[in-house]
Amino acid sequence: MSEEKKKPGTFTVHATDGHARRGTLVTAHGEIQTPVYMPVGTQGAVKGVSPRDLKEINSQIILGNTYHLYLRPGDELVARRGGLHKFANWDKPILTDSGGFQVFSLESIRKITEQGVEFRSYLDGSKHFFSPEKVISIQNNIGSDIMMVLDECVGYGHDRDYTAKSLEMTTRWAKRCRDAYPVGSGDQLMFGIVQGGFHKDLREVSLEQLREIPFEGFAIGGLSVGEPIPDMYDILQHIGPKLPEEKPRYLMGVGTPLDILEGIANGVDMFDCVLPTRNARNGTLYTSLGKVNIKRAQYREDDSPLDPNCDCYTCRTFSKAYLRHLYTAKELLSYQLNSIHNLRFFLKLTEEARDAIEKGTFADLRKKYEAVYESPVK
Ligand code: PRF
Numbered sequence: 001m002s003e004e005k006k007k008p009g010t011f012t013v014h015a016t017d018g019h020a021r022r023g024t025l026v027t028a029h030g031e032i033q034t035p036v037y038m039p040v041g042t043q044g045a046v047k048g049v050s051p052r053d054l055k056e057i058n059s060q061i062i063l064g065n066t067y068h069l070y071l072r073p074g075d076e077l078v079a080r081r082g083g084l085h086k087f088a089n090w091d092k093p094i095l096t097d098s099g100g101f102q103v104f105s106l107e108s109i110r111k112i113t114e115q116g117v118e119f120r121s122y123l124d125g126s127k128h129f130f131s132p133e134k135v136i137s138i139q140n141n142i143g144s145d146i147m148m149v150l151d152e153c154v155g156y157g158h159d160r161d162y163t164a165k166s167l168e169m170t171t172r173w174a175k176r177c178r179d180a181y182p183v184g185s186g187d188q189l190m191f192g193i194v195q196g197g198f199h200k201d202l203r204e205v206s207l208e209q210l211r212e213i214p215f216e217g218f219a220i221g222g223l224s225v226g227e228p229i230p231d232m233y234d235i236l237q238h239i240g241p242k243l244p245e246e247k248p249r250y251l252m253g254v255g256t257p258l259d260i261l262e263g264i265a266n267g268v269d270m271f272d273c274v275l276p277t278r279n280a281r282n283g284t285l286y287t288s289l290g291k292v293n294i295k296r297a298q299y300r301e302d303d304s305p306l307d308p309n310c311d312c313y314t315c316r317t318f319s320k321a322y323l324r325h326l327y328t329a330k331e332l333l334s335y336q337l338n339s340i341h342n343l344r345f346f347l348k349l350t351e352e353a354r355d356a357i358e359k360g361t362f363a364d365l366r367k368k369y370e371a372v373y374e375s376p377v378k
């Protein structure tokens with residue numbers, strides 16, 4: 001009997017442990033088991049790691065960026081190549097960020113109006129304009145499985161008045177994004193983004209407004225923007241469990257292994273963060289025994305694997321002494337091997353979380369990681 005193909009956007013929660021959820025999200029390019037960590041492939045490539053290697057370490061989905069792909073090589077060029085999946089040879093799900101955050105974090109010259117945001121290219125200084133409709137059209141050309149709405153990510157330290165006005169505009173932009181691609185127009189999913197800074201009541205206002213719009217999922221934006229960790233956790237604990245239970249929840253751009261566990265504990269299903277790949281390139285490696293700084297002299301003649309409890313190609317094949325040598329010699333293989341390992345560590349963290357939630361042992365898993373990665377909040 002042919003099994004009926006489930007509709008993209010279908011989200012099923014199989015088990016819970018406290019607020020933590022074990023779920024499955026259906027997309028046009030297959031199912032995603034949650035909680036999930038999503039490697040970041042800003043320019044349509046995860047830095048230093050091929051799609052073949054990504055599959056070997058069990059990546060279920062990767063991220064791409066509207067902002068970068070629009071500027072180079074151009075979303076229309078990508079569309080002419082048959083979309084990003086085909087262009088980049090990645091046949092599993094892809095999520096694209098809307099570009100709002102990148103414009104706000106990368107651009108010093110930008111102008112925000114009700115219509116959208118004007119900015120200059122980081123590549124050649126040329127002027128561009130992102131409206132809510134434009135970023136959806138770009139993400140449509142890219143052909144991602146999950147599109148994000150255009151939002152304003154309010155930095156840390158903005159006052160209440162600014163934050164309140166900003167979230168209202170983010171809501172109006174979110175409506176315009178949905179109107180540009182109404183439910184049922186195709187296989188792509190669209191997530192709304194809750195803003196509201198570090199004011200709990202404003203976070204609730206943002207959520208109440210956004211839940212009126214029929215999104216397939218909801219993200220928490222505006223965290224990990226330079227605030228003290230307790231402030232981030234405070235908002236996460238307040239708003240995470242309040243997001244619609246029947247929809248996937250995504251915490252944008254967060255974070256360390258313990259931040260991800262804190263997110264999961266507060267009901268978040270999806271995570272992305274550049275930490276594993278960025279740190280891999282500067283020699284900071286996450287292991288089951290704690291962080292390893294591979295440049296240190298103590299590893300010069302250390303023949304043991306980087307992480308005895310890791311199943312990745314790097315740990316199965318090479319010694320710390322060799323990894324240190326590659327790093328010191330600035331060999332390109334260093335970036336590749338380190339990235340494969342760090343990504344595997346983050347992917348395994350979410351695999352273990354899925355397992356633990358099913359077994360009802362999520363609290364024990366957190367303790368295990370807190371013993372190695374010191375808890376920032378007691
Ligand atoms: N909005 C969008 N992308 C993001 C963020 C956001 O607030 C963040 C905040 N950590 C990361 N990426 N659109």
Ligand code: ZN
Nearest residue numbers: 310312315341
């Ligand atoms: Zn490894």
